[in-house]
Amino acid sequence: MASAFEVPACSVCRAPAVVTQAYSGQSLCERHLDRSVRKKVGRELRKQLNIDGPTTVLVAISGGKDSAVLLSMLVDLIGSRPDVRIVAGCVDEGIEGYRPPSIEAAAQLCEMLDVEFITTSFEDQDFLAMDEVTSSLNSILDRTPEAPRLPCSYCGVFRRQGINALVEMVDADVVALGHNLDDMAQTVLMNLTAGEVERSRRLAPHTDRPAEGLAPRIVPLRWIPEQEVHLVALHRGLPIHNEVCPNAEGALRWRMRDVVATLEEDRPGTRHGLVRSLDAIRAMTPPEEAGAQPIRACERCGSVSSRPVCKACEMRDLVGVK
Numbered sequence: 001m002a003s004a005f006e007v008p009a010c011s012v013c014r015a016p017a018v019v020t021q022a023y024s025g026q027s028l029c030e031r032h033l034d035r036s037v038r039k040k041v042g043r044e045l046r047k048q049l050n051i052d053g054p055t056t057v058l059v060a061i062s063g064g065k066d067s068a069v070l071l072s073m074l075v076d077l078i079g080s081r082p083d084v085r086i087v088a089g090c091v092d093e094g095i096e097g098y099r100p101p102s103i104e105a106a107a108q109l110c111e112m113l114d115v116e117f118i119t120t121s122f123e124d125q126d127f128l129a130m131d132e133v134t135s136s137l138n139s140i141l142d143r144t145p146e147a148p149r150l151p152c153s154y155c156g157v158f159r160r161q162g163i164n165a166l167v168e169m170v171d172a173d174v175v176a177l178g179h180n181l182d183d184m185a186q187t188v189l190m191n192l193t194a195g196e197v198e199r200s201r202r203l204a205p206h207t208d209r210p211a212e213g214l215a216p217r218i219v220p221l222r223w224i225p226e227q228e229v230h231l232v233a234l235h236r237g238l239p240i241h242n243e244v245c246p247n248a249e250g251a252l253r254w255r256m257r258d259v260v261a262t263l264e265e266d267r268p269g270t271r272h273g274l275v276r277s278l279d280a281i282r283a284m285t286p287p288e289e290a291g292a293q294p295i296r297a298c299e300r301c302g303s304v305s306s307r308p309v310c311k312a313c314e315m316r317d318l319v320g321v322k
C-alpha cells in the first residue's frame with residue numbers, strides 16, 4: 001500500500017505526478033498535465049472559435065497566470081495559421097503596487113511568445129484611475145447612497161469598456177478571456193444565488209449568440225481548474241505576476257472562491273457540475289431569442305448598450321467625471 005508521503009505516479013507514464021484530479025480519478029505528471037490541458041483547450045477552441053477568413057484574436061491579458069496560459073496555448077494551437085493574427089491587450093486600471101508589476105509581466109510574456117502587445121488605461125477611457133475611485137468612495141456614497149459600495153463594481157464596468165477600446169485599436173474579430181473553471185463556477189453560483197439567470201445566459205462564450213456591435217468573447221480555459229492552470233504556467237516557465245489585487249478581498253467573488261473550493265472538496269466535480277448547469281440553461285434558450293435584447297448606441301458616448309445611457313456613463317456621473 002502506498003504510504004501517505006509517497007508521491008502518486010502519473011496515470012500515463014508513471015513519472016511522479018504533480019496533480020491528482022479528484023474529479024477524474026487521474027494523476028498526471030507535468031508533461032502529461034500540459035498535454036491534457038492543451039488537448040482540452042484545443043477542443044474548446046474548435047467549438048468556440050469559427051475561423052472563416054482572416055481573423056484577429058485579441059487576447060485580454062493581465063500579467064496573471066490564467067491569461068498567460070491562454071495566450072501561450074493560443075500561440076501553440078493557432079499562432080502559425082496565416083489567416084490568424086493574435087494580439088495581446090492589457091487594461092491598466094490604475095492600482096498602485098498591483099498593476100505596474102503585472103503589466104511588466106504581461107510585456108515580458110509577449111516578448112517571450114513574440115506576440116504584439118497593446119495597452120490602454122482607465123484614464124485613456126475618460127475614467128478615474130481605480131486608486132482615485134477607491135479613495136473617493138466615501139464621498140461618492142455620501143452624494144449617492146445607492147451607488148455601488150465596492151471598488152470592483154466600478155472596475156468591472158470600466159475594464160469591459162477598456163477591452164472594447166483595445167478591440168477597436170486592432171479591429172479584432174473576437175476577444176479571448178482567461179476565465180478558468182473555478183472562475184466560471186463562481187460566476188454561475190453568484191448569478192444563481194442573486195436570481196440572475198439572464199446574466200448567466202449572457203456569459204461567454206458568445207460563439208452562437210454574439211451581441212450586435214460587440215466582438216464575441218470566447219473562454220477556452222473554461223474547463224481547466226485554476227490549480228492546473230497554475231501548474232501549466234510554471235511548467236512552461238511563463239513570466240507571471242501572482243499578487244492579488246488589494247481590492248479583491250471585500251468582493252463577493254472572494255467569498256464565492258471559498259464556497260466553491262469547499263463544495264469541490266466535499267464533492268469533486270462540483271465545479272464541472274455548475275458550468276454544465278449553465279450550459280443546460282443556455283441550451284433551453286435558442287440563440288436568436290437570447291440575443292434578442294435591443295442593442296443601441298449610448299446617447300452620451302456612443303458605445304454599445306442595451307439602455308439609452310450605458311453603465312459606464314452612469315458610473316462616470318457617480319464618480320464625477322464629465
Ligand code: SF4
Pocket residue numbers: 093130151152153155156245246247248251
Ligand atoms: S479585484 Fe476588483 S478592483 Fe481589483 S482588479 Fe479585480 S475588479 Fe478591479
Ligand SMILES: [Zn+2]
Pocket residue numbers: 010011012013014015028029030031032
Ligand atoms: Zn506522465
Ligand SMILES: [Zn+2]
Pocket residue numbers: 298299300301302303309310311312313314
Ligand atoms: Zn455611454
